[in-house]
Amino acid sequence: MIPLEKYTQPTLAEIRRMKTHGQKRVRAIVEVFHHVHQIASGGHTMEQLVHQLCSPRVAHARHWTDQRLQGSALPSVGEIREHFILPLLKQIEIDGTERLVLLARYRLGLDGPEMSVRDVSRRMGLTRARVYQMLDIINDILMIRWPDGRRMVHELCDRLASLAGTEAEFADLSQFFAAVELFYPRRRRLAMIVPPTPARK
Structure with a gap:
């Protein structure tokens, strides 16, 4: 992760000329500095600063997750999509690519049945190894944007x-469970397809 201080001295024009700093990355940098300025000028405590130094989309999903951790009612399918899945997908689109979002939508079944990695690789014309690599990129983006997200969402899981007491209630939560595994998997996917190193003779 690049330290923020790298961008405190150069002008915006100089940042735009930096290698690998396209429109999306520059926009994200400007957005971060904007939020830092807003938060720092608001008289917040250090703990509040840490919690608020994230994008509005991640902040929305984080707030919803925190509220759900404190509540006792089960969220609806629509609520899960609106307040958790879609904000994080938008963040992935901003920091990554539209193909990452398409992959996520296929895996979560947002536009049809959930698709396996094999089906996604065929649909997108990619190798399974590349699909796993892209899934890891999704995780990388959210680990940077929402570092304590893994702990929070797995606690919520x-x-x-x-709280779910019937099969129907578990079914309504299935997309949330799938989204958690997509955004914050318990282990890296690429490791699943890397063959073990043969023993030396």
């Missing part, structure tokens, strides 16, 4: 699973 456990809480919602304990």
Whole structure:
């Protein structure tokens, strides 16, 4: 992760001329500085600063997750999409590419049945290894944007699973569980397809 101080001295024009700094990255940098200025001028505590130094989309998903951790009602399918899945997909589109979002939508079944990695690779014309690599990029983006997200969303998974008492309620939560595994997997996917190193003779 690039330290923010790298961008404190150069002008905006100089940042735009930096290698690998296209329109999306420059926009993200400007957005971060804008939020830092807003938060720092608001008289917040250090803890509040840490919690608020994230994009509006991630902040929205984080707030929803925090509220759900404190509540006792199960969220609806529509609520899960509106307040958790779609904001994070928008962040992935901003920081990554539209193809990453398309991959995520296929995997989550937002526009049809959920698709396996094999089906996605065929649909997108990619190798399975490339699909796993792209899934890891999705995780990388969110680990940078929402570092404590893994802990929070997996805690929420456990809480919602304990609250669901019927098969129908579990079915309504299935897309949330799938989204958590997509955004914050318990292990890196690329490791699943890398063959073990043969033993030396």
